Amino acid sequence: MSGPGLLLDIDRLSCAYAGQPAVRELGLTLRPGELGCLLGPSGCGKTTLLRAIAGFHAPSSGTLRLRGADALALPPEKRGLGFVFQDLALFPHLTVADNVAFGLHRLDSGARRSRGLETLALLGLQDLAGRYPHELSGGQQQRVALARSLAPRPDLLLLDEPFSSLDADLRGRLRDELRALLKRLGIAALLVTHDQEEAFAFADTVGVMNAGRLLQWAPGFELYHRPATPFVASFVGEGRFLAARVIDRRRVSTALGELTVGSDLPFTVGSAVRVLLRPDDLMPSDDGGIEAEVSAVAFRGAETLHTLKLPDGTALTALFPSHQQREPGARVRVRPDLAHVVVFADEDVG
Numbered sequence: 362m363s364g365p366g367l368l369l370d371i372d373r374l375s376c377a378y379a380g381q382p383a384v385r386e387l388g389l390t391l392r393p394g395e396l397g398c399l400l401g402p403s404g405c406g407k408t409t410l411l412r413a414i415a416g417f418h419a420p421s422s423g424t425l426r427l428r429g430a431d432a433l434a435l436p437p438e439k440r441g442l443g444f445v446f447q448d449l450a451l452f453p454h455l456t457v458a459d460n461v462a463f464g465l466h467r468l469d470s471g472a473r474r475s476r477g478l479e480t481l482a483l484l485g486l487q488d489l490a491g492r493y494p495h496e497l498s499g500g501q502q503q504r505v506a507l508a509r510s511l512a513p514r515p516d517l518l519l520l521d522e523p524f525s526s527l528d529a530d531l532r533g534r535l536r537d538e539l540r541a542l543l544k545r546l547g548i549a550a551l552l553v554t555h556d557q558e559e560a561f562a563f564a565d566t567v568g569v570m571n572a573g574r575l576l577q578w579a580p581g582f583e584l585y586h587r588p589a590t591p592f593v594a595s596f597v598g599e600g601r602f603l604a605a606r607v608i609d610r611r612r613v614s615t616a617l618g619e620l621t622v623g624s625d626l627p628f629t630v631g632s633a634v635r636v637l638l639r640p641d642d643l644m645p646s647d648d649g650g651i652e653a654e655v656s657a658v659a660f661r662g663a664e665t666l667h668t669l670k671l672p673d674g675t676a677l678t679a680l681f682p683s684h685q686q687r688e689p690g691a692r693v694r695v696r697p698d699l700a701h702v703v704v705f706a707d708e709d710v711g
């Protein structure tokens with residue numbers, strides 16, 4: 362998608378360090394107020410992309426438009442963006458209130474004070490206004506960094522692993538609070554994270570990157586249920602690939618029987634393909650189905666993840682309610698129950 366009304370419009374953007382590509386021909390768009398997230402393995406180029414958007418890294422080619430205008434020639438302070446990077450670097454000699462008011466030099470002193478106080482209150486920091494950064498907990502420091510970036514009310518906030526130093530509980534709470542706050546203020550964001558749960562909970566649209574490329578840019582549900590590539594399929598959530606053969610345009614045969622696909626397959630009849638099978642795609646079955654051997658079990662509370670071996674040796678994983686305890690070596694009948702059958706060419710799975 363491209364065109365009017367977009368807040369951020371990146372097209373075929375490439376970045377390199379000393380000739381080594383870090384971001385390759387990447388395109389994505391954000392609408393006003395949209396929350397996006399970039400997921401991907403370490404070194405895939407997420408931070409470089411964020412730095413290029415912020416203006417701290419000059420891309421080698423491609424276009425970057427902000428609010429409909431070319432932004433590549435603009436220095437960071439002219440791009441009108443807020444950012445919170447991993448090393449949040451609050452000013453140690455300034456109080457919380459002064460840290461938050463720091464970016465408000467364009468306002469007169471009265472407006473600056475009221476905007477500062479209002480932003481402190483939005484993040485629940487009003488009682489800490491007079492403290493210095495070293496007198497705050499890690500979570501409070503993160504809130505101050507967020508407040509500082511939000512105080513000028515940018516229309517786009519760039520966040521590079523802003524919660525990574527926090528424990529899981531605090532991390533989840535701050536993430537949910539920030540999402541609600543950004544939605545309320547109508548501020549768009551692009552968040553970089555390693556954490557899939559964080560990406561799905563925070564973002565409207567999630568991008569999966571690998572080796573400098575954006576492989577898919579879609580809502581979390583789409584990524585999980587209709588992954589565009591085998592990499593996305595195995596990176597997002599758990600899954601195994603089941604060997605299959607194309608019977609006709611809509612059907613494939615597998616060790617679990619025939620599966621019907623929702624749309625026409627782009628493969629010739631008889632070709633070897635792989636079907637993505639998520640742990641929630643297999644159901645225990647009292648009658649019918651295929652008998653599998655349990656090779657491992659991992660208790661997860663409400664559910665137990667079973668590793669199963671089919672008669673032909675294929676290993677699959679299945680998530681069953683944990684009411685019934687099974688041991689390795691036990692036999693269980695299973696049947697596939699797939700809302701979306703995702704099929705890839707054999708050679709693409711590797």
Ligand SMILES: Nc1ncnc2c1ncn2[C@@H]1O[C@H](COP(=O)(O)OP(=O)(O)OP(=O)(O)O)[C@@H](O)[C@H]1O
Pocket residue numbers: 378382383401402403404405406407408409410
């Ligand atoms: N300043 C730099 N000089 C040279 N190479 C760099 C520099 N910064 C990053 N790179 C390289 O560019 C590639 C992309 O790095 P980047 O930091 O963008 O990845 P990332 O996806 O953010 O990784 P992580 O999740 O580990 O933070 C990597 O191969 C990295 O080694």
